[in-house]
Amino acid sequence: MGFKEIFGALPEASAQAPGRVNLLGEHTDYQEGYVLPTPLPHCTQVEAGRAEGRVEAYSENFKELRARPLTSPPQGDFLDYLLGVVWALREAGHGVPGARFYVRSQVPMGAGLSSSAALEVAALKALRLLYRLPLSDREVALLAQKAEVDYVGVRCGIMDQMAASLGEAGKALFLDTRTLAHENLPLPPGTRVAVLDLGLGRRLAEAGYNERRREAEEAARRLGVRALRDVADLCLVESLPSPLDRRARHIVGENLRVLRGVEALRRGDARAFGELMTQSHRSLAQDYEVSLPELDALVEEALKAGALGAKLTGAGFGGAVVALVEAPRYAAFQEALKARFPSLRTL
Incomplete structure (x- = not known):
């Protein structure tokens, strides 16, 4: 056709x-x-x-x-x-x-x-x-x-x-x-990017996304900035009421992680970059609260299987996990995760 x-x-x-x-x-x-x-x-x-x-x-x-x-x-x-x-x-x-x-x-x-x-x-x-x-x-x-x-x-x-x-x-x-x-x-030499999909779909993703967006806008308003991108000091977010403090902490910290990630890419430092990915997931799960238990488990198992770093990707509330893997270990990494999650699709 x-x-x-x-x-x-x-x-x-x-x-x-x-x-x-x-x-x-x-x-x-x-x-x-x-x-x-x-x-x-x-x-x-x-x-x-x-x-x-x-x-x-x-x-x-x-x-x-x-x-x-x-x-x-x-x-x-x-x-x-x-x-x-x-x-x-x-x-x-x-x-x-x-x-x-x-x-x-x-x-x-x-x-x-x-x-x-x-x-x-x-x-x-x-x-x-x-x-x-x-x-x-x-x-x-x-x-x-x-x-x-x-x-x-x-x-x-x-x-x-x-x-x-x-x-x-x-x-x-x-x-x-x-x-x-x-x-x-x-991307760091000698590495591969793996996308790990359990077929979760996304649960309440649109409603959750819109809520997080409103919270971020309110946090920026209370801090007197046009956008949270303009907050350079993480200590400033601690003055916000809950949960706005956690939402702002994620966004401000995530911007810093991107800038450090760029430095790691320029150096070709795969381990440093992978660690930043894992830190990002922990922040998304704990401060931004957009992860799911299944995604958290998949990230942990990916790290046990040899990934240099892993995190959810996208808006959260479901979706997929991305992992950075050393190319020579990629086949063994896939095999280990497939044994743990039989329905897993690796892209």
Whole structure:
């Protein structure tokens, strides 16, 4: 099955974008902080063709064909993201009359690996080719975020879209989410990144995410700063009432961990980087309270199996764990975890 079988014509453009896993910098992007994601080898591919006044899309994963006029509101399905990027382009003054899409994705959904950003960025890059739009990869990321926030209605930060649009294989994208200054840094030599998925899905992720975001905003307000990124001294957060003190402690500490992680990457220090990942997980579990017992157990078992560091990745409340593993030990690491968690998927 392909574009021609669904739409009766050959596609006029195609593009792809990767999912991402976040190595450090969890829940910092909506407080204008620092993040350090890396793209996955798993991509979403989009083929596109012209259409007038509507968006049509077939999802190979869902085996569904959907179509709606450009003026339609979101309806809670995968087509929202594609209508959203066309809407964002039109809002930005690009005269896109509509589009047809054929979508296939290798990025697991619901695992915190940014399947939505991969879809948005791949669709925008296909539309850029289709309609010869003068857009940089940075502008593509910003439009993808606008589509998700203002059309789909998910209050996401910019990290996922920037990683999908600007990330490079085998490198970590060091991104300042306030200025959008970015740099791709090589991962430590002789290591591999493992994504460990128990298929938990995400429990109450949206409600929990929105609550944490409100708490972070309130903490910044009480400390008199524009964003928690502007708090340089961890001692300042101790003046906040509970649980705002713990929420701010995580974000301020996580920004420091990203900056130390960048220094470790520049030195090629895999052990120091792995230790920062593990510290990040402990903070996410204890101070930000977005982990689950299953994720905590998986992190501990990954460390016992030889990982240099491990942490949950994404918003939490489910999703996946990311681990840094020395390449020669990778097969034994996988085998040990598979024996402990028979249903585990390693990406």
